[in-house]
Amino acid sequence: MTWIVVIVAFFALLTALSYFSAPVWLWAVASVIALVVINAHWILLLIVLAICAVGGIPALRKKIISSFALEKVKKVIPPLSSTEQAAIDAGTVWWDAEIYSGQPDWHKFSSFPAPKLTEEEQVFLDGPVEELCALVNDWRVVHKDRDIPQKAWEFIKEKGFHSLIIKKEYGGKGFSNLAHAKIVGKLATRCGNTAITVMIPNSVGPGELLQHYGTQEQCDYYLPRLAKGIEIPCFALTSPYAGSDAGAIPDFGVVERGNYTDPRTGEKHTDVLGIRITFEKRWITLAPVATVVGLAFKLKDPDGLLGDKADIGITCALLPKGTKGLVQGRRHYPNNSPFMNGPISGKDVFIPVDWIIGGVEYAGQGWRMLMECLSIGRCISLPALSAAKGALCSYTTAAYSGIRHQFGLPLGKFEGVDEALSRIGGYTYQMQASQDLALVALDNGEKPSVISAILKYHSTERSRKCVNDAMDIHGGRAVVTGPRNYLASAYNSIPISITVEGANILTRSMMIFGQGAFRCHRYTLEEIYAMGENDLDRFDAAFSGHIKQILRNKARSFVLGITNGAFTNVPADVGKMAKYYQRINRLSAAFAFSGETAMASLGGSLKFREKLSARLGDAFSNLFIASAVLKRFTQDGSPDSDFPLATWAVEDSLFNAENALVEFIDNLPSRPFAWSLKAIIFPIGRRCKKPSDSLGTEVSRTMMAFGDTMDRLSQYMYIPTCDPKIVEEPIAALKPALDAINATRELEKMLRKAERSGELTGFGPSERLDEAVEKKIITAEEREQLIAARELMRIVITVDDFDINLSDYNTDPFDSKLFLAR
Numbered sequence: 001m002t003w004i005v006v007i008v009a010f011f012a013l014l015t016a017l018s019y020f021s022a023p024v025w026l027w028a029v030a031s032v033i034a035l036v037v038i039n040a041h042w043i044l045l046l047i048v049l050a051i052c053a054v055g056g057i058p059a060l061r062k063k064i065i066s067s068f069a070l071e072k073v074k075k076v077i078p079p080l081s082s083t084e085q086a087a088i089d090a091g092t093v094w095w096d097a098e099i100y101s102g103q104p105d106w107h108k109f110s111s112f113p114a115p116k117l118t119e120e121e122q123v124f125l126d127g128p129v130e131e132l133c134a135l136v137n138d139w140r141v142v143h144k145d146r147d148i149p150q151k152a153w154e155f156i157k158e159k160g161f162h163s164l165i166i167k168k169e170y171g172g173k174g175f176s177n178l179a180h181a182k183i184v185g186k187l188a189t190r191c192g193n194t195a196i197t198v199m200i201p202n203s204v205g206p207g208e209l210l211q212h213y214g215t216q217e218q219c220d221y222y223l224p225r226l227a228k229g230i231e232i233p234c235f236a237l238t239s240p241y242a243g244s245d246a247g248a249i250p251d252f253g254v255v256e257r258g259n260y261t262d263p264r265t266g267e268k269h270t271d272v273l274g275i276r277i278t279f280e281k282r283w284i285t286l287a288p289v290a291t292v293v294g295l296a297f298k299l300k301d302p303d304g305l306l307g308d309k310a311d312i313g314i315t316c317a318l319l320p321k322g323t324k325g326l327v328q329g330r331r332h333y334p335n336n337s338p339f340m341n342g343p344i345s346g347k348d349v350f351i352p353v354d355w356i357i358g359g360v361e362y363a364g365q366g367w368r369m370l371m372e373c374l375s376i377g378r379c380i381s382l383p384a385l386s387a388a389k390g391a392l393c394s395y396t397t398a399a400y401s402g403i404r405h406q407f408g409l410p411l412g413k414f415e416g417v418d419e420a421l422s423r424i425g426g427y428t429y430q431m432q433a434s435q436d437l438a439l440v441a442l443d444n445g446e447k448p449s450v451i452s453a454i455l456k457y458h459s460t461e462r463s464r465k466c467v468n469d470a471m472d473i474h475g476g477r478a479v480v481t482g483p484r485n486y487l488a489s490a491y492n493s494i495p496i497s498i499t500v501e502g503a504n505i506l507t508r509s510m511m512i513f514g515q516g517a518f519r520c521h522r523y524t525l526e527e528i529y530a531m532g533e534n535d536l537d538r539f540d541a542a543f544s545g546h547i548k549q550i551l552r553n554k555a556r557s558f559v560l561g562i563t564n565g566a567f568t569n570v571p572a573d574v575g576k577m578a579k580y581y582q583r584i585n586r587l588s589a590a591f592a593f594s595g596e597t598a599m600a601s602l603g604g605s606l607k608f609r610e611k612l613s614a615r616l617g618d619a620f621s622n623l624f625i626a627s628a629v630l631k632r633f634t635q636d637g638s639p640d641s642d643f644p645l646a647t648w649a650v651e652d653s654l655f656n657a658e659n660a661l662v663e664f665i666d667n668l669p670s671r672p673f674a675w676s677l678k679a680i681i682f683p684i685g686r687r688c689k690k691p692s693d694s695l696g697t698e699v700s701r702t703m704m705a706f707g708d709t710m711d712r713l714s715q716y717m718y719i720p721t722c723d724p725k726i727v728e729e730p731i732a733a734l735k736p737a738l739d740a741i742n743a744t745r746e747l748e749k750m751l752r753k754a755e756r757s758g759e760l761t762g763f764g765p766s767e768r769l770d771e772a773v774e775k776k777i778i779t780a781e782e783r784e785q786l787i788a789a790r791e792l793m794r795i796v797i798t799v800d801d802f803d804i805n806l807s808d809y810n811t812d813p814f815d816s817k818l819f820l821a822r
């Protein structure tokens with residue numbers, strides 16, 4: 001018994017010292033006191049003191065521990081390839097690094113400002129963005145015109161939609177990233193193809209690259225023209241042979257002297273230092289209509305005309321339309337989404353070196369440039385489109401769930417439907433919150449590459465789930481294509497979002513944890529650099545910090561695993577949400593320690609264990625999302641009405657994070673590592689539950705109530721307010737129909753009761769309404785109210801029918817003889 005107490009006390013002491021990252025001298029003092037108290041043998045005392053001396057005296061530590069570790073690490077960890085190095089160097093870290101540390105700094109978190117549009121940005125959103133939304137109709141764009149209308153193209157150019165991020169000095173709008181995202185998002189709730197047309201020049205288009213790296217001459221020429229919409233840009237990286245593995249593009253350019261004619265001026269130039277490029281690109285958005293093509297290729301300089309490097313590497317150049325040999329104009333048709341997208345190619349196309357973005361100085365820097373710009377764009381475009389899909393699904397499905405009745409009840413009253421509806425709301429809240437948090441980072445000048453990967457994957461996956469749930473709840477109403485279908489386009493475009501800007505499987509399995517392990521970890525990158533340079537001092541400093549962090553996270557995982565994070569730090573004034581911050585504290589330590597275990601047990605082979613890497617990435621990402629949800633709730637003023645939604649969203653993320661760690665442990669090949677990890681991070685088992693059924697019902701009821709919670713969810717959605725009978729404006733009918741049905745719900749109940757009791761005997765609904773007035777069950781005024789509500793319901797549930805050739809749809813809003821049926 002005494003020995004059990006001693007052992008427990010000993011472990012408690014070690015845990016406490018690790019938990020508080022005690023300095024080595026304190027370890028020595030505490031251990032000596034403990035050993036003296038238990039009357040341990042003096043040899044044991046000496047051993048402990050020797051260990052502390054080796055750990056605490058830098059010269060000894062370097063000689064005995066760090067030099068040994070350095071040699072071991074060299075054998076296990078392969079050196080970084082230049083592409084990996086460029087990707088790692090490209091971005092910055094932010095709140096992601098705090099989560100990765102195992103001990104997030106909530107003080108720092110509280111200091112992040114709330115996202116806020118400037119007055120000018122708000123005016124643009126309420127003015128030109130609304131106007132552009134009104135100019136386009138998704139049905140017509142997708143099925144009739146197969147392009148956005150000419151009027152909309154002109155409006156986009158005239159109002160500067162392509163210049164959102166171009167600095168004012170070049171005639172651009174100079175908007176924040178927040179404004180950029182909200183503009184694209186709002187357009188996407190109306191017509192995804194218009195949103196993409198606006199989005200590309202502002203994200204992956206050369207505008208961003210030029211502003212960062214362009215020569216003065218390039219900026220002066222192109223930026224004002226891009227801002228005015230005189231130039232339409234595209235950026236071509238993907239080749240038929242290199243999609244995800246974009247660093248492997250076979251497209252090449254050789255430095256040589258040659259002649260060319262500048263298509264912009266018609267001037268001929270002879271004996272110019274330039275590049276002869278051969279390339280084949282596909283799936284390039286805006287390529288068919290682009291007037292300037294950003295092109296990535298591998299540059300070679302066999303004759304040393306630029307310097308002493310024969311293989312210069314990936315380089316980006318700008319080719320004006322009309323450049324001799326540049327072939328463009330054909331179109332792809334990506335899953336029924338007719339935004340401009342197509343192939344582009346060229347053989348032996350000669351361009352001057354001045355067309356390299358940034359000039360000769362930036363030859364070979366293309367990969368880093370693309371990585372840097374991609375991490376910004378990836379936080380904006382697809383997360384905005386995804387959050388927009390979430391808002392669209394939330395608004396339309398919540399309304400439809402209240403309007404459509406089956407078995408005598410609105411769909412939303414059935415638990416199965418309520419479950420799916422609550423998922424839509426919860427995921428939408430998560431998507432909006434995580435993008436808002438990331439936008440704060442961007443607007444603070446960060447280039448958060450890991451956060452951008454988290455957002456890309458998790459937003460697009462959540463939007464896919466939202467659209468699927470929305471389709472299910474709408475049933476056949478969303479299956480039948482036509483102008484009345486407001487979901488089909490969102491559904492069709494999902495695979496595009498999943499695939500572009502880093503396909504999702506790759507992003508989840510390779511990038512999130514893979515990049516995080518280097519970028520967000522405080523010490524690994526430093527250790528690898530030290531290893532590359534064989535610098536023992538540098539390695540020792542990083543390695544000793546790393547060991548301390550491991551010990552701390554191990555102790556924190558264990559203690560917080562027992563307490564579920566209780567008593568740990570949280571930001572001030574977070575009220576009922578405090579316990580969720582504490583769970584993030586717990587899971588952050590557990591995740592960080594799991595990451596260390598993965599690296600220790602798998603070493604360099606972890607890179608190829610994508611299923612494990614993906615699960616660690618899921619845990620990491622869901623902790624980011626959980627913190628974003630809490631941030632949004634606070635920033636919105638912690639409204640009581642949002643409490644169920646925010647709670648659902650945070651509980652879901654925490655459950656996913658914990659679940660990912662459980663699955664990681666279950667699949668870790670080294671069982672001893674797995675068992676000890678499980679004992680440390682789950683000392684008394686799992687602690688997070690999925691959002692409960694009753695919470696889900698509260699969420700769906702809140703959504704169907706269309707109060708201030710729905711106002712916030714759909715804040716950046718375009719909601720037409722025209723006559724609900726206009727067939728091509730199906731969303732306009734939803735809210736009036738829901739209000740009318742809610743207002744007549746009691747009357748309908750009375751009528752049904754009268755029918756059941758035999759008081760109303762008329763065969764048709766019309767006859768029964770007349771009879772009800774005659775028998776004074778309802779008044780004549782109420783009869784009109786009921787007719788109006790039923791008419792609106794009929795508009796909402798009506799789907800399109802076409803002539804036999806599918807060329808013309810039925811433009812009658814509803815069949816006036818049938819609408820009364822309910």
Ligand SMILES: Cc1cc2nc3c(=O)[nH]c(=O)nc-3n(C[C@H](O)[C@H](O)[C@H](O)COP(=O)(O)OP(=O)(O)OC[C@H]3O[C@@H](n4cnc5c(N)ncnc54)[C@H](O)[C@@H]3O)c2cc1C
Pocket residue numbers: 204234235236237238242243244245282283284285286334341496499500501502503504505506507509510610
């Ligand atoms: C509509 C559309 C618009 C586009 N616009 C542009 C544009 O403007 N400019 C441009 O340059 N490109 C553009 N692209 C290309 C886009 O970026 C690529 O499609 C994307 O990079 C994926 O390449 P891929 O489709 O060839 O898939 P592949 O690379 O063949 O991958 C196929 C599948 O394998 C997975 N995978 C691949 N490698 C790994 C790995 N190591 N680990 C795990 N999974 C892996 C992927 O996740 C994917 O699921 C566009 C594509 C489309 C469809």
